[in-house]
Amino acid sequence: xxxxxxxxAQNKKxxxxxxxxxxxxxxxxxxxxxxxxxxxxxLLFSILVLYYLNFNLRAKWVTGIAILAVLVPLIASHSDxxxxxxxxxxxxxxxxAMALGLNIVVGFAGLLDLxxxxxxxxxxxxxxxxxxxxASKFMPFGHYPLPGDTFWIFIFVxxxxxxxFGILLGIPVLRVRGDYLAIVTLGFGEIIRIxxxxxxxxxxxxxxxxxxxxxxxxxxxxxxxGNASQFYYIALGIFLVVIYVVxxxxxxxxxxxxxxxxxxxxxxxxxxxxxxxxxxxxxxIGASFSGMMGAVFAAKQMFVDATSFTYLESTMxxxxxxxxxxxxxxxxxxxxxxxxxxxxxxxxNISDWLSQMSTNYGIPIPPxxxxxxxxxxxxxxxxxxxxxxxxxxxxxxxxxKVDVELLKKESAAAALEREKSTSGGADS
Amino acid sequence: MNIxxxxxxxKQFGGLTATSDISMNIxxxxxxxxxxxxxxxxxxxxxxxxxxYKPTSGDILLNGKSLVGLKPHQVSQFGIARxxxxxxxxxxxxxxxxVLVGMHQNLKAHWVGTLLQLPHIRKMEEAxxxxxxxxxxxxxxxxxxxxxxxxxxxxxxxxxEIGRAxxxxxxxxxxxxxxxxxxxxxxxxxxNLIYDLRSKLDVTIILIEHDMKLVMKISxxxxxLDHGELxxxxxxxxxxxxxxxxxxxxxxxxxxxx
Numbered sequence: 114x115x116x117x118x119x120x121x122a123q124n125k126k127x128x129x130x131x132x133x134x135x136x137x138x139x140x141x142x143x144x145x146x147x148x149x150x151x152x153x154x155x156l157l158f159s160i161l162v163l164y165y166l167n168f169n170l171r172a173k174w175v176t177g178i179a180i181l182a183v184l185v186p187l188i189a190s191h192s193d194x195x196x197x198x199x200x201x202x203x204x205x206x207x208x209x210a211m212a213l214g215l216n217i218v219v220g221f222a223g224l225l226d227l228x229x230x231x232x233x234x235x236x237x238x239x240x241x242x243x244x245x246x247x248a249s250k251f252m253p254f255g256h257y258p259l260p261g262d263t264f265w266i267f268i269f270v271x272x273x274x275x276x277x278f279g280i281l282l283g284i285p286v287l288r289v290r291g292d293y294l295a296i297v298t299l300g301f302g303e304i305i306r307i308x309x310x311x312x313x314x315x316x317x318x319x320x321x322x323x324x325x326x327x328x329x330x331x332x333x334x335x336x337x338x339g340n341a342s343q344f345y346y347i348a349l350g351i352f353l354v355v356i357y358v359v360x361x362x363x364x365x366x367x368x369x370x371x372x373x374x375x376x377x378x379x380x381x382x383x384x385x386x387x388x389x390x391x392x393x394x395x396x397x398i399g400a401s402f403s404g405m406m407g408a409v410f411a412a413k414q415m416f417v418d419a420t421s422f423t424y425l426e427s428t429m430x431x432x433x434x435x436x437x438x439x440x441x442x443x444x445x446x447x448x449x450x451x452x453x454x455x456x457x458x459x460x461x462n463i464s465d466w467l468s469q470m471s472t473n474y475g476i477p478i479p480p481x482x483x484x485x486x487x488x489x490x491x492x493x494x495x496x497x498x499x500x501x502x503x504x505x506x507x508x509x510x511x512x513x514k515v516d517v518e519l520l521k522k523e524s525a526a527a528a529l530e531r532e533k534s535t536s537g538g539a540d541s
Numbered sequence: 542m543n544i545x546x547x548x549x550x551x552k553q554f555g556g557l558t559a560t561s562d563i564s565m566n567i568x569x570x571x572x573x574x575x576x577x578x579x580x581x582x583x584x585x586x587x588x589x590x591x592x593x594y595k596p597t598s599g600d601i602l603l604n605g606k607s608l609v610g611l612k613p614h615q616v617s618q619f620g621i622a623r624x625x626x627x628x629x630x631x632x633x634x635x636x637x638x639x640v641l642v643g644m645h646q647n648l649k650a651h652w653v654g655t656l657l658q659l660p661h662i663r664k665m666e667e668a669x670x671x672x673x674x675x676x677x678x679x680x681x682x683x684x685x686x687x688x689x690x691x692x693x694x695x696x697x698x699x700x701x702e703i704g705r706a707x708x709x710x711x712x713x714x715x716x717x718x719x720x721x722x723x724x725x726x727x728x729x730x731x732x733n734l735i736y737d738l739r740s741k742l743d744v745t746i747i748l749i750e751h752d753m754k755l756v757m758k759i760s761x762x763x764x765x766l767d768h769g770e771l772x773x774x775x776x777x778x779x780x781x782x783x784x785x786x787x788x789x790x791x792x793x794x795x796x797x798x799x
Contacts, residue, residue: 358656365655365666366648369634373642376631383591383625384709385617385646394652440633512635514687520674521683527671 128166135159136180140188147192150458156185157450164443181349186342200341203413205453206348207406210355212433212449213442214402217359219431220440220510221368222395223375225295228282228302229430232400234309234422235278236271236407238319240264241417244329250317261332267408268351275404278305279396287392302427310419324418331412344413351409355402359442362398364513371395372440425489429456432492436499438506447507452492460484460491544569544745545590545713550599552585559585560769563599567713567762572739572746574756576780577766578789583749584626586766587715591623592616603713618646620712624702624719626749632691636682639690639701640673643708673708679741680704680734696727703734707742714738716748720755728752732759757781765789 136159143152163177181202189198215229242248244264248257286297313321331338331347338344362368370391373381382388411417429452437448464483471478484491499506545567552559560582567573575583588594590601592613601608608616622643631639648669654662677683680700685693690701699719706714719735720728732755739746750756756763757777765773765780767789773780780786 361656361658362652365652366645366650367652367655369638369642370645372634372638373631376633377629379593379613380625380629380631381642382613383593383617383623383629384642384705385614386642387612387614512633512638512687512689514635515637515670517674517683517686520671520686523667523671524674524678527675 125167128168132159132162132166135162136184140184143188144191147189148194150462153189153198154454154458156188157454161447178353182346186345190342196341199345201454201457203341203344203348203409204457205450206345206352207410208430208433208453209446209449210348210352210406211403211430212437212445213355213359214399215430216434216440216442216445217362217371217399217402218395219434220445221363221371221375222392223371224392224395225291225298226396226399226427227295227299227424227431228305228427229298229399229403230422230424230427231282231302231305232275232278232403233407233410233426234305234419235400236275236404237411237417237421238309238325238407239271239274239404240267240408241325241328241411242318243267244412245325245327247317247320247325250320258329261329261337264329264331264408264412268405271404271408272401273404275407276397276401278404279398279400280393282400283393283396287389299424299427302422302424306419306422306424309422319419322418324416326416328411328415328417330415338412341413344409347409348406351405355405356442356446358398363442367391367394429492432496435496436506438508438510441506441508441510444506444508444510451507455491456488460488542569543567544604545747546600546602546605547590548600548602550586550589550601551597552582552589552594553597558769560589560766563766563769563771565764565771565774567745567747569745570739570743571761572735572748572759574760574763575747575749575766576751576753576756576763577772580768581766581789582769583766584717585769587623587717587747587749590616590715591621617709620710621715622706622709622711622713623715624699624706624717626717626721628695628698628702630690630693630698630701630705632689634690635686636677636688636690636693636701637670637673637686639705640676640708641669643705644669644673645709647710676704676708679707681730696723699723699731700734703738707738710742711744713745713747714742716746716750718749718751720750720752728755731755735759 136156139152139156139159143149143156146152159180160177163173163180166173168176185202186199189195192198211229211233214232215226218224218226218229243257243259244261244267245258248255282298282301286294286301289297309319310322312319313323319325338347370381370386373384373386374388374391378388414421433448433452434445435448436451437446438444464485467478467483468480470476480486543566545565547563547565547567550563551561563586575586577583585594589596590608592608592611592615596609603619603621606619608619608621611619631642634642648665650662650665674683674686677686680703682693682697682701682704685697690698693701703716703719716735720731723731735746735748736759738744748760760777763775763777763780764771765783765786772785772789773783775783
């Protein structure tokens with residue numbers, strides 16, 4: 114069996130054929146069984162398969178984007194559950210971006226944040242307030258709601274405001290570490306939620322517990338965006354940008370500074386890394402991803418209130434990061450996808466199935482036992498299992514390896530160059 | 542010429558005086574050793590120079606500029622690099638990345654430029670990697686480039702710390718017990734490395750060390766601390782015969798019975 118795997122791994126042509134066969138098969142499966150959630154999930158799974166093939170990076174990216182942007186929506190559009198599938202896809206995109214943001218804070222910089230959903234809330238409310246009549250209740254000038262075209266600007270405004278809140282949170286908590294930091298961030302998350310829930314007097318900014326309704330849907334060149342299938346592309350677009358940013362930062366000067374601070378604060382400072390600036394950058398950049406997706410979330414739901422941003426949601430994002438693998442970008446993406454699909458598809462399906470069983474066959478299953486209601490228990494158990502048997506997550510973080518042979522060559526070339534220039538200098 | 546001047550440096554932790562009234566003049570391009578029994582205040586002294594601790598009183602001047610009141614990373618940017626008594630590497634990062642972090646203050650890469658993939662930043666990153674590789678070759682770790690620093694053997698970790706400090710291109714290099722836990726062969730290699738470092742980097746080296754053979758062989762000048770006080774200073778030969786030093790190390794009786 115393993116010999117077979119080795120053979121496949123060595124031969125690129127076999128990999129291409131097998132991968133295409135897999136995609137065609139699962140695609141056909143979804144086409145023929147359009148209402149089967151399993152077929153849909155298997156098709157999505159092809160992205161993970163793609164990750165493990167040893168194509169070159171660019172080919173992987175192009176194939177992956179083609180599958181997500183063209184193939185999946187195309188095949189799913191034949192299904193009655195098209196919008197449901199795309200809704201799940203959008204949610205996965207939103208949470209992936211958020212988990213990648215939290216991964217910068219927790220995975221790279223080693224700052225445990227238990228209130229991360231606050232930044233998502235800030236982004237969501239930023240768009241919600243200005244894209245509904247809400248803003249006219251406290252803004253002395255301007256006409257509200259702003260038109261749907263401004264949504265695209267608000268993606269950035271959301272990011273900016275969230276980053277600002279990231280820094281606001283960052284400044285007071287920089288002095289505490291570890292468990293203390295976790296508690297303070299937890300408190301921060303709750304403060305933001307409670308504030309949003311109560312800021313309807315004396316000045317009505319958030320409309321309190323009533324929430325903000327009838328948020329203007331985004332407009333793209335005059336087309337109003339209201340379907341999950343359309344939001345899917347927005348979420349996918351932002352998600353791709355976020356991956357790009359994270360990938361580039363991870364192996365840059367800033368990324369190394371984060372990891373250095375995580376591994377040893379004192380040594381990092383002794384090497385000239387400014388602690389405050391580095392930590393604040395992690396908070397701000399991580400928060401900005403959440404803020405962007407918050408704006409998308411508000412536009413998609415067309416309604417926001419504080420109940421969407423509870424402590425449970427912060428925990429869920431953290432579960433995604435830990436489940437996937439702290440510090441590992443592909444791991445965190447997989448973790449986010451697994452958690453969202455578990456929550457929205459698998460658990461609800463099992464619950465439906467169980468309730469069907471009880472009505473059809475008279476097996477009494479109390480509704481309190483339905484898996485949908487035991488989310489916290491299930492994710493808690495999952496975390497315990499991972500803590501015991503796979504501490505590094507689904508796809509453990511790997512440091513990027515450099516090509517030593519290439520370095521050796523370049524180093525020799527550089528030495529030659531130096532020699533030339535010094536001997537040249539001696540000659541003249 | 543003196544590169545580093547320490548004036549009446551005192552550090553008190555509550556009622557405990559860790560170092561009291563220490564003054565030193567450290568000549569440029571010299572190798573200076575700070576020795577003394579355990580608890581004499583040597584590492585506290587290093588921690589004050591690198592701004593980990595703020596001195597209770599006194600002053601530290603690097604090229605005539607005071608370092609007191611600066612943040613640790615600012616002191617590092619002024620040109621002081623150090624290694625640690627209890628090794629402090631970035632364990633979850635690769636050996637090469639550890640050296641790259643050491644180079645940070647010489648890498649001018651703004652993160653916006655990184656995101657835009659500006660050509661000069663890519664070039665700089667590439668050049669930095671080559672330079673880091675050269676440093677690893679110099680400290681004899683070129684076979685472990687992609688290894689996680691935490692997985693290295695003890696002696697290799699010590700050398701990596703020196704490599705990381707070298708990468709910062711410091712004016713003054715502080716080595717806190719570089720030979721601790723090394724076997725004689727490794728110590729000899731290290732001695733040669735330190736010797737070579739001074740001429741290669743044109744750096745001033747201050748080291749804390751318990752290995753007297755190494756200290757006597759390597760240093761131009763020695764300061765001896767005991768109970769936070771400077772009890773002697775001089776060239777290796779003077780220190781070797783200094784009564785106060787022998788007393789501090791071996792106890793009063795040892796001198797009397799001699």
